[in-house]
Amino acid sequence: MKKLMLGNEAVARGLYEGGCSFVSSYPGTPSTEITEIVAKYNEIYAEWAPNEKVAMEAAFGAAMAGKRSFCGMKHVGLNVAADPLFTISYTGVNAGMIIAVADDPGMHSSQNEQDSRHYARASKIPMLEPSDSMEAIEFTKLGYEISEKFDTPVLLKMCTRVAHSQSVVETSDRIEVKKDYEKNPAKFIMMPGNAKRRHPIVEERTRALVDFAETSSVNRVEKGADKSIGIITSSTSYQYVKEVFGDTYPVLKLGMIWPLPIKLIKTFAESVDRVIVVEELDSFVEDHCRNIGIKVEGKNIFSCIDEFSQNLIADKLGKETVCGIKLSDNIPARPPVMCAGCPHRGLFYTLAKNKITVHGDIGCYTLGAVPPLSALDSTICMGASISGLHGFNKANGGDSDGKTVAVIGDSTFMHSGMTGLVNIAYNASNSTVIILDNSITGMTGHQQNPTTGYNLKGDPASKINLEELCKAMGINRVSVVDPYNLKECETVIKEELSVAEPSVIISRRPCALLKYVKHNKPLVVEEDKCKSCKMCMKIGCPAISMVGGKAKIDNTLCTGCGVCEQLCKFDALHAQKEV
Amino acid sequence: MATKNVMIVGVGGQGSLLASKLLGRLLLTKGYDIKVSEVHGMSQRGGSVVTYVRYGDKVYSPIIDKGEADFIVSFELLEAARWTEFLKPGGKIIANTQQINPMPVITGAAEYPAELDKKMLSAGIDLDAFDALKLAEEAGSSKAVNIVLMGRLSNYFDASEEEWMQAIEESVPEKFLDMNKKAFNLGRNSK
Numbered sequence: 001m002k003k004l005m006l007g008n009e010a011v012a013r014g015l016y017e018g019g020c021s022f023v024s025s026y027p028g029t030p031s032t033e034i035t036e037i038v039a040k041y042n043e044i045y046a047e048w049a050p051n052e053k054v055a056m057e058a059a060f061g062a063a064m065a066g067k068r069s070f071c072g073m074k075h076v077g078l079n080v081a082a083d084p085l086f087t088i089s090y091t092g093v094n095a096g097m098i099i100a101v102a103d104d105p106g107m108h109s110s111q112n113e114q115d116s117r118h119y120a121r122a123s124k125i126p127m128l129e130p131s132d133s134m135e136a137i138e139f140t141k142l143g144y145e146i147s148e149k150f151d152t153p154v155l156l157k158m159c160t161r162v163a164h165s166q167s168v169v170e171t172s173d174r175i176e177v178k179k180d181y182e183k184n185p186a187k188f189i190m191m192p193g194n195a196k197r198r199h200p201i202v203e204e205r206t207r208a209l210v211d212f213a214e215t216s217s218v219n220r221v222e223k224g225a226d227k228s229i230g231i232i233t234s235s236t237s238y239q240y241v242k243e244v245f246g247d248t249y250p251v252l253k254l255g256m257i258w259p260l261p262i263k264l265i266k267t268f269a270e271s272v273d274r275v276i277v278v279e280e281l282d283s284f285v286e287d288h289c290r291n292i293g294i295k296v297e298g299k300n301i302f303s304c305i306d307e308f309s310q311n312l313i314a315d316k317l318g319k320e321t322v323c324g325i326k327l328s329d330n331i332p333a334r335p336p337v338m339c340a341g342c343p344h345r346g347l348f349y350t351l352a353k354n355k356i357t358v359h360g361d362i363g364c365y366t367l368g369a370v371p372p373l374s375a376l377d378s379t380i381c382m383g384a385s386i387s388g389l390h391g392f393n394k395a396n397g398g399d400s401d402g403k404t405v406a407v408i409g410d411s412t413f414m415h416s417g418m419t420g421l422v423n424i425a426y427n428a429s430n431s432t433v434i435i436l437d438n439s440i441t442g443m444t445g446h447q448q449n450p451t452t453g454y455n456l457k458g459d460p461a462s463k464i465n466l467e468e469l470c471k472a473m474g475i476n477r478v479s480v481v482d483p484y485n486l487k488e489c490e491t492v493i494k495e496e497l498s499v500a501e502p503s504v505i506i507s508r509r510p511c512a513l514l515k516y517v518k519h520n521k522p523l524v525v526e527e528d529k530c531k532s533c534k535m536c537m538k539i540g541c542p543a544i545s546m547v548g549g550k551a552k553i554d555n556t557l558c559t560g561c562g563v564c565e566q567l568c569k570f571d572a573l574h575a576q577k578e579v
Numbered sequence: 580m581a582t583k584n585v586m587i588v589g590v591g592g593q594g595s596l597l598a599s600k601l602l603g604r605l606l607l608t609k610g611y612d613i614k615v616s617e618v619h620g621m622s623q624r625g626g627s628v629v630t631y632v633r634y635g636d637k638v639y640s641p642i643i644d645k646g647e648a649d650f651i652v653s654f655e656l657l658e659a660a661r662w663t664e665f666l667k668p669g670g671k672i673i674a675n676t677q678q679i680n681p682m683p684v685i686t687g688a689a690e691y692p693a694e695l696d697k698k699m700l701s702a703g704i705d706l707d708a709f710d711a712l713k714l715a716e717e718a719g720s721s722k723a724v725n726i727v728l729m730g731r732l733s734n735y736f737d738a739s740e741e742e743w744m745q746a747i748e749e750s751v752p753e754k755f756l757d758m759n760k761k762a763f764n765l766g767r768n769s770k
Contacts (some may be wrong), residue, residue, distance in 0.1 A: 004613055053656075108618065122586070164616065165614075166614065310642075323645045323646045324645060324646050324648075327692075329692040329695070333681065334590065334657070336625055543624055
């Protein structure tokens with residue numbers, strides 16, 4: 001039966017059909033749905049790990065034990081998991097193992113635009129790259145075959161437009177795979193003597209995989225009548241090329257992006273006048289073509305910045321496009337904002353009001369950077385707020401003590417914030433860390449984590465006590481505040497900043513979008529009391545606007561959190577009395 | 580059949596994913612090749628969101644580019660104005676006249692342009708604008724704006740009412756079914 005399936009759902013389906021038994025992942029846009037959907041198959045054990053490194057190592061353990069396994073992450077997550085990646089390339093697997101990495105060209109929801117294909121070459125691990133949902137199913141299953149045949153983990157490279165596009169698929173049945181585990185120190189213990197013997201095996205494996213790439217149907221030539229141009233492409237770039245040119249030019253469509261074939265590319269190049277590589281981000285395939293002695297064009301025509309589209313391909317290759325009517329009015333941008341009732345808002349208001357330097361982190365609270373709050377000073381990667389704060393304070397020799405904090409979410413703290421906090425305690429910087437505990441992994445769409453008390457399947461799970469954890473790591477001053485209470489927030493922040501020792505403030509209130517969170521009635525404005533001072537506008541709440549010089553509450557958005565009420569000096573904003 | 584393109588645009592949280600899901604279900608029963616491209620993650624948090632629905636004999640690109648959209652279905656007036664360049668010559672915009680201020684307007688850094696519907700019409704854009712929010716509330720929930728708009732769109736689509744109803748049944752939870760059917764019919768019959 002034909003179905004319309006999201007790319008990530010198709011990977012989950014491919015895992016099911018391909019006999020996967022174990023999944024461990026950390027959420028990250030645009031990869032999250034693979035693991036959320038796989039958790040619905042009873043045949044597959046699935047979990048959220050605290051971070052990508054843990055997930056990959058767990059998936060490796062499962063593959064070593066003899067079960068087909070999987071871990072999924074976004075591109076920057078693979079940086080976190082790079083350590084095991086490079087060494088499990090040496091050990092190889094027992095049952096098959098697939099690592100999905102989802103890139104985000106155009107940075108729809110990411111802090112950088114890295115091209116994860118470089119990891120395949122660097123770690124010498126084969127990488128498959130589907131261009132739609134049907135290929136996502138097929139390549140996932142093929143990945144397990146390659147993994148076991150060539151004794152290697154396999155990378156499955158997704159990108160936003162494949163992961164978050166639905167296209168038509170046909171599904172099939174599941175196969176079951178179980179291999180026996182036998183102790184094999186020479187293969188699995190990577191101390192120098194053994195690793196030295198494994199490295200040549202890895203090089204030989206890559207040579208064998210090149211032979212596979214030459215003949216496998218995963219790479220294919222599509223005929224075209226006009227041989228003045230031949231296009232080498234993959235992933236969504238392939239879709240854009242076909243959209244614009246159909247069957248006009250010959251196309252070499254690559255489904256395995258590492259290792260790349262040599263003879264296949266040379267033969268293709270000889271059959272056309274000009275060879276053009278169309279690939280998003282870096283010149284990965286283009287460089288390979290040049291390395292094997294082919295005269296090739298690519299990044300001289302196409303940018304290494306941002307994602308592509310059909311019009312971009314058409315423009316660059318000289319085909320006309322049309323454009324619709326543009327209005328002469330300036331259309332104001334609509335950037336993402338913290339939701340009405342977001343517990344982070346009150347805390348960021350307090351930090352901005354007190355002109356505190358704030359080292360930020362990755363999550364919904366990165367939105368504390370945008371006006372009118374403009375509360376953040378830095379955002380780098382998961383966990384960098386805490387470690388960065390330590391370095392900032394140490395380098396200032398005490399001058400920034402009492403004026404700086406780090407803010408980090410509960411899930412991000414579990415992911416890679418803990419080691420930074422240990423460093424603050426161990427190397428004694430006078431730093432204050434604020435854990436924004438909204439009891440969920442918010443930005444990626446509400447995933448459970450070790451602090452929430454529930455697991456991926458929604459069953460009750462061990463719940464980390466953040467207060468006890470921080471104390472155990474050597475932080476003696478740990479306090480808890482309610483971010484809806486501005487006075488309490490300000491008092492505690494000022495107090496902790498004034499003390500000459502490390503401290504942690506846990507700003508605790510569940511995300512306002514969680515289903516179990518009850519909202520209060522929308523606030524009401526007493527118009528004759530409103531003096532148009534716009535104090536209530538300073539928190540950047542989407543539910544408040546000024547209409548005719550008076551504050552106005554949007555009843556469809558307001559959750560009745562009451563933060564604006566505390567800002568009004570004229571008593572014009574009120575909670576509605578319960579009737 | 581050459582590929583047809585429908586863009587669904589709005590503000591994060593307005594329910595564009597359900598609208599595209601419904602449209603996808605409908606088109607699948609008609610036997611088309613389909614691609615639906617969605618937005619997840621950061622921009623969902625109250626930002627400008629766009630979903631692309633493409634169908635035909637064979638669909639390659641998952642996205643719709645400038646000058647390609649046969650229909651733009653907009654949940655909000657400013658968002659309709661934002662995407663006019665994506666409309667194909669001869670294409671149509673179906674827009675909810677509801678206005679939601681973006682943060683730069685709320686903070687006073689920018690102004691919400693006045694009379695956008697009139698400006699679009701005078702620029703030669705085929706605009707079908709109406710108050711979908713009012714009809715959604717009439718159906719029982721302001722959240723049903725998405726289905727009201729699909730009802731309005733159905734007037735221009737080659738699909739029977741039964742086919743739409745079947746797609747609605749497959750797309751929404753049982754307990755909201757009657758409300759959504761009502762919302763669809765209010766949208767469909769408002770034209």
